[in-house]
Amino acid sequence: MQRRKFIKNTLTGLPLILLTPTLLASCGKTDDDITPNGKTVHVIGAGVSGLAAAKKLKEQGFTIMILEAQEKVGGRLRTDRSLGVAFDEGASWIHGTNGNPITSLAQQAGMQTFPTDDESLLSYDIGGLARNNTVYSDAEDEFYAILETLMNSGNANQSFETVFNSLYPAYTNDRLWKFFLSTYLTFDTGDLNRLSSLLYDEGETFGDDERISANGYDAIPNYLATGLNIQFNQKVTKIDYSGAKVKITHNENESEADYVIITVPLGVLKANIIQFIPALPAAKQNAIQKVGMNCVNKFLLIWDTAFWDDVQYIAYTPEARDKFNYFVNVKKFHPTVNALMTFAYADYGRQTEIMTDAEIIDEIMLHLKDIYGSNIPNPSNMLRTKWQSNENSLGAYSYTAVGTEMRHFDDLAESVNDKLFFAGEHTEVDYFSTVHGAYLSGLREADKITDLQ
Secondary structure, three states: OOOOOOOOOOEEEOHHHEEEEEEHHHOOOOOHHHOOOOEEEEOOOHHHHHHHHHHHHHHOOOOEEEOOOOOOOOOOOEOOOOOOEEEEOOEEHHHHHHHHOHHHHHEEEEEEEOOOOOOOOEEEEOOOEEEHHHHHHHHHHHHHHHHHHHHHOOOOOOOOHHHHHHHOOOHHHHHHHHHHHHHHHOOOOOOOOOOOOOOOOOOOOOOOEEEOOOOOOOOEEEHHHOOOOEEOOOOOOEOOOOOEEEEEEOOOOEEEEEEEOOOOOOHEEEOOOEEEOHHHHHHHHHHHOOEEOEEEEEEEEEEEOOOOOOOOOEEEEEEOEEEEEEEEEEEEOOOOEEEEEEEEEHHHHHHHHHHHHHHHHHHHHHHHHHHHHOOOOOOEEEEEEOOOOOOOOOOOOOEEEOOOOOOOHHHHOOOOOOOOEEOHHOOOOOOOOOOOHHHHHHHHHHHHHHHHO
């Protein structure tokens, strides 16, 4: 799953210590080594950004309380083990291990990973016709070549889909090209009819291989949460920063702090679930509305026996875009588990959230039966996500929509009155929509607060 592999501004070879010196240097710090500084910080959200900020600030002597709306830490890093295998509902991959702070953090947390081999893939067209590897590879190369230049014809008021279709009408209804646009672009960014034709390639990447979590991405938030004061099932509805102290209303209770770090997902900010008194600055409100929030849903299916190819990825090119067209062979990194993971993106991803499990399975099996024959069995179990309707996320991750400007990510990160601070993947202009972006944003906001002392 080579995420944003087309981006040219790739960071390779950066020493890990340059990115995470404080956390790595302080791993052995105990409560007895910490001198309280008399200042309180409340963190809204126990995702990776909030936990990273809280951990770092606690080590600087701040009194920390985290208010988490859900029943456990992790935010969008959630792992379901109910079927005997770790199903990561949110992030699954470390995107580029060289210089990525998550690489070291995963090792510290005991998260086991498995290397991704993008060449271990077979592609099938409708009718179960195996696609020639050279045909697939040549089309993929052309696809990435187009992505490197299409922004030169982009327009601030036009979507990627509009510009692409006007320049390459022959590819608009080509099934393989619809697959690439779906799995290699929509998955990484957002709805193509809303994706900016100028900024679709923004963001930087780390080099080296991609690794998928084998035993659960939640190992990282669980590790970061150790020793932190976290209050669960606390829904924050109002933040009043008009006085000397910031007042936070959660579950009809009110708490006070010197500083507050808001790490809720962009979708929650868009929905105005939290009332701010006074209202947030106009620039921040504008950024909240302009930056896009996409939807990707994941589906894990388990069988008694495996019937599919012994490769990491199985690609299928139906007429419909964004619909169960990519299968991850979970058996490659869990040899005793007969499971496939597949995806739905953008509007079809949202549509799946009102479909029953039986309807989902029927749609997935139509594709698999077209590849492997009508006699293959239905799965014995399935797990699924519903990120768009999840009231604690209201989407999967941010992207550069039509109307987005890169300064909007900085506006989302801007502190307010030296009291309110904002973290999360949507506040990292270089690494938005990633776990490492969320993590780095938490460290960034912790440093801002520390520098005020």
